[in-house]
Structure formats: C-alpha cells, structure tokens
Amino acid sequence: MSHPEPHAALQALSTQLGPELLLTDDFTRGLYASDDTPRRCMPEGVLFPKTHEQVRDIVAIARQYRVPLVARGAGSGNVGGALPLPGSLVLSFECMNRILDFDPVNRTITVQAGVITQDIDQLARSQGLFYPPDPGSAPYCRIGGNLAMNAAGPKAVKYGVTRDYVLALRAITGTGAEIRTGSRTSKGVVGYDLTRLLVGSEGTLALITEATLRLLPAPNARATLRVCFDSNVHACEAVARVMAGHITPSALEFMDHHAIEAIRATGAASDLPPETRALLMVEADGEASDLPRQIRALEQSLQGPGLLELLEARDPDAITALWTARKSLSGAIKRIAPLKINEDVVVPVTRLAELLAEIERLTRHYELPIVTFGHAGNGNLHVNLMVHPEDKGEMARAREALLQLFKAVLQLGGTLSGEHGIGTEKRDYLPLELDPATLAVMQGIKRQFDPDGILNPGKALPMRS
Amino acid sequence: MSHPEPHAALQALSTQLGPELLLTDDFTRGLYASDDTPRRCMPEGVLFPKTHEQVRDIVAIARQYRVPLVARGAGSGNVGGALPLPGSLVLSFECMNRILDFDPVNRTITVQAGVITQDIDQLARSQGLFYPPDPGSAPYCRIGGNLAMNAAGPKAVKYGVTRDYVLALRAITGTGAEIRTGSRTSKGVVGYDLTRLLVGSEGTLALITEATLRLLPAPNARATLRVCFDSNVHACEAVARVMAGHITPSALEFMDHHAIEAIRATGAASDLPPETRALLMVEADGEASDLPRQIRALEQSLQGPGLLELLEARDPDAITALWTARKSLSGAIKRIAPLKINEDVVVPVTRLAELLAEIERLTRHYELPIVTFGHAGNGNLHVNLMVHPEDKGEMARAREALLQLFKAVLQLGGTLSGEHGIGTEKRDYLPLELDPATLAVMQGIKRQFDPDGILNPGKALPMRS
Numbered sequence: 001m002s003h004p005e006p007h008a009a010l011q012a013l014s015t016q017l018g019p020e021l022l023l024t025d026d027f028t029r030g031l032y033a034s035d036d037t038p039r040r041c042m043p044e045g046v047l048f049p050k051t052h053e054q055v056r057d058i059v060a061i062a063r064q065y066r067v068p069l070v071a072r073g074a075g076s077g078n079v080g081g082a083l084p085l086p087g088s089l090v091l092s093f094e095c096m097n098r099i100l101d102f103d104p105v106n107r108t109i110t111v112q113a114g115v116i117t118q119d120i121d122q123l124a125r126s127q128g129l130f131y132p133p134d135p136g137s138a139p140y141c142r143i144g145g146n147l148a149m150n151a152a153g154p155k156a157v158k159y160g161v162t163r164d165y166v167l168a169l170r171a172i173t174g175t176g177a178e179i180r181t182g183s184r185t186s187k188g189v190v191g192y193d194l195t196r197l198l199v200g201s202e203g204t205l206a207l208i209t210e211a212t213l214r215l216l217p218a219p220n221a222r223a224t225l226r227v228c229f230d231s232n233v234h235a236c237e238a239v240a241r242v243m244a245g246h247i248t249p250s251a252l253e254f255m256d257h258h259a260i261e262a263i264r265a266t267g268a269a270s271d272l273p274p275e276t277r278a279l280l281m282v283e284a285d286g287e288a289s290d291l292p293r294q295i296r297a298l299e300q301s302l303q304g305p306g307l308l309e310l311l312e313a314r315d316p317d318a319i320t321a322l323w324t325a326r327k328s329l330s331g332a333i334k335r336i337a338p339l340k341i342n343e344d345v346v347v348p349v350t351r352l353a354e355l356l357a358e359i360e361r362l363t364r365h366y367e368l369p370i371v372t373f374g375h376a377g378n379g380n381l382h383v384n385l386m387v388h389p390e391d392k393g394e395m396a397r398a399r400e401a402l403l404q405l406f407k408a409v410l411q412l413g414g415t416l417s418g419e420h421g422i423g424t425e426k427r428d429y430l431p432l433e434l435d436p437a438t439l440a441v442m443q444g445i446k447r448q449f450d451p452d453g454i455l456n457p458g459k460a461l462p463m464r465s
Numbered sequence: 466m467s468h469p470e471p472h473a474a475l476q477a478l479s480t481q482l483g484p485e486l487l488l489t490d491d492f493t494r495g496l497y498a499s500d501d502t503p504r505r506c507m508p509e510g511v512l513f514p515k516t517h518e519q520v521r522d523i524v525a526i527a528r529q530y531r532v533p534l535v536a537r538g539a540g541s542g543n544v545g546g547a548l549p550l551p552g553s554l555v556l557s558f559e560c561m562n563r564i565l566d567f568d569p570v571n572r573t574i575t576v577q578a579g580v581i582t583q584d585i586d587q588l589a590r591s592q593g594l595f596y597p598p599d600p601g602s603a604p605y606c607r608i609g610g611n612l613a614m615n616a617a618g619p620k621a622v623k624y625g626v627t628r629d630y631v632l633a634l635r636a637i638t639g640t641g642a643e644i645r646t647g648s649r650t651s652k653g654v655v656g657y658d659l660t661r662l663l664v665g666s667e668g669t670l671a672l673i674t675e676a677t678l679r680l681l682p683a684p685n686a687r688a689t690l691r692v693c694f695d696s697n698v699h700a701c702e703a704v705a706r707v708m709a710g711h712i713t714p715s716a717l718e719f720m721d722h723h724a725i726e727a728i729r730a731t732g733a734a735s736d737l738p739p740e741t742r743a744l745l746m747v748e749a750d751g752e753a754s755d756l757p758r759q760i761r762a763l764e765q766s767l768q769g770p771g772l773l774e775l776l777e778a779r780d781p782d783a784i785t786a787l788w789t790a791r792k793s794l795s796g797a798i799k800r801i802a803p804l805k806i807n808e809d810v811v812v813p814v815t816r817l818a819e820l821l822a823e824i825e826r827l828t829r830h831y832e833l834p835i836v837t838f839g840h841a842g843n844g845n846l847h848v849n850l851m852v853h854p855e856d857k858g859e860m861a862r863a864r865e866a867l868l869q870l871f872k873a874v875l876q877l878g879g880t881l882s883g884e885h886g887i888g889t890e891k892r893d894y895l896p897l898e899l900d901p902a903t904l905a906v907m908q909g910i911k912r913q914f915d916p917d918g919i920l921n922p923g924k925a926l927p928m929r930s
Binding site for chain 1 (some may be wrong): 568569570571572573593614615617621622625626628629638642643644645646648649650651652653654655656657658659661662664665666670681682685705708709710711712713752754755758811812813814815840843844845878879880881882883884885886887891895898899900902903904905906907909910911913914925926
C-alpha cells in the first residue's frame, strides 16, 4: 500500500472544495483534536462539507492519497470514536445541518447528518410527534454521531435506541461508492439490511450523509417517581419487579450511594431520607388520562423490602425538582477526582445486584472511588472510575479494575457497551466478548467497505493481527 | 471452482450424521420440492439436523463437495426463499424445535431455529408476555424462516417486525464459521450489527441455528372496529388520518372492492352495507380500562367523507365475527382463478390511494382480476394478480402488469417488499429499486460470508453479472 500523503491531499481538497471548507490553522485543528475522552491528537486539517457530493469528493481524494478520515458530529462521544489519528483529516458534519423533508402524516423526517438531535425532536413535537432516542448530549450532539454510535438514553427502556428509528440512509463507503439503504416506508425487506449494518459502525464502514428517521406520536403527559431504598440489592429487586410487570416505564434510572453522596456534597438532594443507599427515578408517559393507571401499577411493582420513600410528581415543575438530584450528578462527581473513566456496561436486569456487589468489591480492593448510575431498566449502568491521571499507580489500578469489571459483566451474561460504543477506549477489550470467528467476519466487512482503511481506522474493532 | 458432487456429499453426510437424519426417498424429496410458490424442484435429499453442531458439520460437507444448501422452516414462504435448486440439499430445521431458555423477568426467550412461531408467543403469554410479530402462518411457520425473511403481520403497524425482536443469534456462515451475534441484553453496541445483517438475508449468508428474542408485556384486552367506506380514496384518507393521529392501532387492515366481492361470493360478509367499496379493520390493544380512550380517538380519526358504517366489538366472540370477512379472504379469492401472484408492495400511507388507482388501471388495461388487501397502516398492500397458469397470454399480461406495478410503487416512494422478501420471485426486479453501487456492496457481503456460493444461491439478490 502506498504511503499516506496528507499534504498533497490537503492541496487537492482545497482545489476541489474551495479553501473556505477546509481549515488547517492551529487554532481550528486544536478545537478538533479531542472528543469527550482525555486523549488528544491534532488532525492535519478539518473539513466542513455542506453536501453529499462534497463528502463523496472528499472520500475520493482521501483514498487517492491514503489519508485517514475521521467523521465527527459534535465530538461529544466518550470512547474516542471522533478522536483524530496522526496524519488524519477530521470531516466535521456541522455544516450539513439541513432538514431535507418532514412528513408528519407518514411520520418520517429526512435530515443531513449534521442536524442537532434535539432539533429533530423539537420539529417533530411541533406536529404532535417526537423522536424518542434521548442521549444526554441531545441539545448539542449531531444525528450523524448518534447513528454512528447507535446512541440511546433513558427513554430506551420503553422506546428503544437510535437503530430502531432509522428507515433509510444515504452514505459513501470507503471505496467512494454512493449507496442508499432501506426505504422511507415503515416496512421493507429488499436486500440485506445495510441500514443497521452502518448504524453503530462508528464511521468505519461508510460516511452517512443523510438519514430518514421514523417518528412516533408524542405522549402529552408524564409523571415521575423518586424512590429511595436502603440498599442496592433492594433497589435492584424493585427494578426486576418493574421490568417483569405490565407497564414499561419511559425511564428507570438508578443511582448508587456513591452517586448520592456526591450529590449531597454539593448541597442538592438534601431532602433524601438520610439512610438512602440507592435511588430510582421512574417515569411513565402517555395521555394524561392514562397516567394514573400506569403510576398505580408501577408503584405496586416498586413496593417491597427496603423501600424508604416514594415521591410522585405529575406537574412539570415538580418533575424538574425530582430530576434535579439526577441531573446534578455529572457536575457533582467531578469534585471527587479530575478524571472519570466512564464505562457503560450492560447485564440482564436480574443480575444488576450481583454486578453492583462486584463493583463494591472493586472499589475496596483497588482503593478507587467508583460512582455508578444509569439506565437500570435496560440493565445498562454507567460505572465511573474516578482517578487522578498524573497518579501512575492509581491509573494502573484503574486499568486492572476495568478488566475485572468487564470480566464480571460478561460472566453475568452482559455486554461491554450499551450505548457509548467501542471507539479506541474499548477496542482492545472486544476479544473478551466476541469470539475470533465473529471478529473475523466483522473485520472482513470492514475490508470490503473500506479496503484502504481510510475510514476512522483503528476504531470499533481490534487492529488486525 | 470445482464441480458440485451431490452424491459424494450425501454419502459423507450419511456417515457423519447417521442415516436417520438424511432422507433421499422420492416421497420425502417430493414433499420438500416446493414452497408456497407454484414452482417445484426436487432436491437431492433432505437433512433433519437436531443440533447446532450438526448444522456446522453439514455446512462443512456441503462446502467440501460444493453442494447448495437450501435452509427451510415450514416452507410457507411465497417468494421461493425455501425452493430447492437443481442438485441442492434441503436443510430442514423442523427437528431443531427446542426452547433453550425462557427468562420472563428479563423478557427474553432463546430458541432453536425450528420452533413454531406461535409456540413462542403462547409460552410468552403463559407469563403475561407476548411475541409481537404475527405472520398469517404463525400457527405452523418456524421462527428460523421468520428470521430469514424478516416476517411481519398485522401487528407490525404498532409493534414492528421480526427484526425488532431479535437480540442475539448463533449461526454458521458459508465458510463453516460459527458465529455469535448481539447479546441477550436489551441494549448493546459491541461490534457491527451482524444480527440484523442476518435477519432478512434469506439463508444466503449464514444458517441461523439459535435466536434470543425480546418479548413484551402482553396487552390484556383488545377492541376491533369494522369500518366501511364508499371508495378506496375515502378509506385511504381515513388510514392517513389514523396514522397521523395520537393513537397507533395494533392493526389497520384494508380490503378493496374486489376482495369484498370475493368474500360476498362465498356468502360471508352479507351484513356489509351494499354500497361498500372499501373496508378497514382497525384494532386497538392494551389494558381494558384504557381501551375506550383509544377507541374514541380512533373513531374520531376514522370519521370523514365516505364513511358508511362503523361497527365496534370488544368481546372476543364479536371480534372473531368481525374478522370473519377478512379471514375468509384467502379461501375466497381462490375461486377467481387457480393461481394468485401474491405481491407485497409498500408505499407511504399518504400515497395509498394513488397506488390503488394505478392498480385499478392495471386491472382494466391488462384484463386481469387483481384483488388487493393488506396492512394499510404500514402502507403495505398484498396485490394478488389472479391468473390461469396454463393461459400463456394471460401470464404474459400478468408479467407486464407486475412490472408496471413495481414501477408505480417506486415512483410513489415505496419498496418492492414489505414482509414476504425477495427469494427467486422478485430477484430480477431488485435493480429497479437498488442502484448498482448498493447492489454491489450486498453482493460483496454475500461473497464474504459464502465465497463458494453454497448457501441458497440465486436467492435474495440478482445473480452476479
């Protein structure tokens, strides 16, 4: 394979696109050198295409000069998916932010990849619809990044993840082929499901330029329960009862006592019963007249050993107040240590208590603060190892703890990532979960879509051995 | 590539599996020579493996002797997906019918590929859960066939299709590689989405041996509306109003006047208003206390020009009576002509009336009875061209009408198949819908999974040119 020639590529790109869509100054390159991981790598330049055709031209030139392309939405991912590589170009989708079609009757919306996720939801809501996937970054992340990572959020427990709302894609593969996948209809089985093959592939197979998304009728009311328990075990038993029950909540969030203490240290959540060691936030949505029935059923499931308090809120202000504790968490835990290693593991809901017991063991054994919270209804916990990056001993212990955590998750029938993806951060752990034959099939697909390895190389899959 | 050696393969298979899992008598081969298309082709033999490992051994031997393997569930598909090829072996999954794990709290079930779809639903219902995909063949079809074709049914309008309920698969690729895809958890983004790549791939990429499926809490009540309209246009307007509304029905089925006349000819549906030219069956499900609210909203959406009658039923007997007309349809239309060419096209719901107008034009222009009904809420219509296979002129007109139908569907923003799949029957029409670059990517995937072309060759994709 010939040598990468980033400078020749930059010259060709500047000629092809015009200089205003390509920035190479230090300030801009610095802005695009990192994502929400602590790593940093300066790209050779940053591209801002506005159209599908410009993305196609960029791929052709990148391929000609063997220059890696790192697709980027808002750079809010936390596994290094959008992290530049040495000698790479960042392809930012920020300027591809047009709504191409909005069809409320057929409940579809077609957008360029750089549209902000929350803008899609807001436009849908203007017509009584909504876009269910709700990552925490929705106010600023881009739909292309959500598609690349198969993003999710609290609502996934009832409504599913990004993958479940994608009808059709337009994309450019690593060979420069322009493909269209799926159809705009709500059903379709023509050819292989390339749509879902691209969703979650982290920009390693093709660059998604446009997407047609499915929308749902918006629930017009919601109610929230804040439920305090005396232990992880009792909270997890309640989660399992809820998920075995008739009413699926629209959110079922968990916080462990480390998370509660972090919030208390900020002065928030002063109204929690003092003996609270685990907290659930449970939400139901639907039509206002139907909420009491749902809430009654959820309350019934939540009743059980160790329940300390159950508060209910139906009006928006009261709901906001109940969520305050949960929302203050991200800020609160930064006080514990400067860096959080933010994991995103999943186990079957019946195994949550065992996972939490193992996390407690790890926090003691490795003398590391670990703060755990997340989407308990999906068995999807965010496990945050709080560390000081300059403390080499602590970092070594954290790496060892992570490996133990991942092994425990797999032992419990779980998976290494529920919604954050693999990127660079979990890449080397994949062989713990995927057997060599399955990995080889994935690597074969990568080679087929991107034979020159120019699309986000080294992400999502272990490097080829 | 070396020559296929079916007889050597049969000998090796008999030695490997024992003679009782391999039948080559004429009677058995005749039983497995066809599916629900009018075509027939005798296989060289029929294999009845009981375990994943036996399927692995079969693939290894088939590959060694270059013998095509045609995977088969119940053979109830209607596009030739399970149709044997000359010199092929049929691999029947009928004896792989064990439930491997049922976990009601985590809402999952793990089954061998030969389990009958309805048995999965019934087991789920014994614990207050259900398996939503409901193809008409559910009482006898096998889940492996459903996975291969991404089967659906009336409930898809609210609950989605087979693809939406698959968490994890175990499979053997055409190279004999044993792979595991997905995870048993309700969320997971580790590696490429091989699960959904295999779903709908019609046995051409890998043989699915085991599947973990997601279940939902079962609704405990339903109500049905039978709604008569004076024209297709008015019925389609009502469909669009319902689908733009707040309440998604659990079924929204349509019948055109040819279908209604076919039923009337059998003596059923004598209670329909005589001026009925289009019929909708609308269903809602949920908790009993919540149904009146849903039905009120649906009735409101259904009100409009051309509504002749709206009947409601909530108790099971009354619902059965209302569905009688719809259920008698398959039998009824066989009286029109011996063969139905059963198409399965989809358009956006707002374009249904235009599609029906084009179908009326085709029936007049080509002098062919065409009976249309189906899942209007998804824009998915079953268009049945009724023909006499021995009448060559009629068959030629039918082929021409089909081509016109497909072109109209695509012009209206639709897709060639909503739930039946491609098989042999629609294979050659695929280039109407998929551009060459997208087809080339699919053919590349086929080559990667099955380099020797032994898995159901000639199905799902056009032959390589």
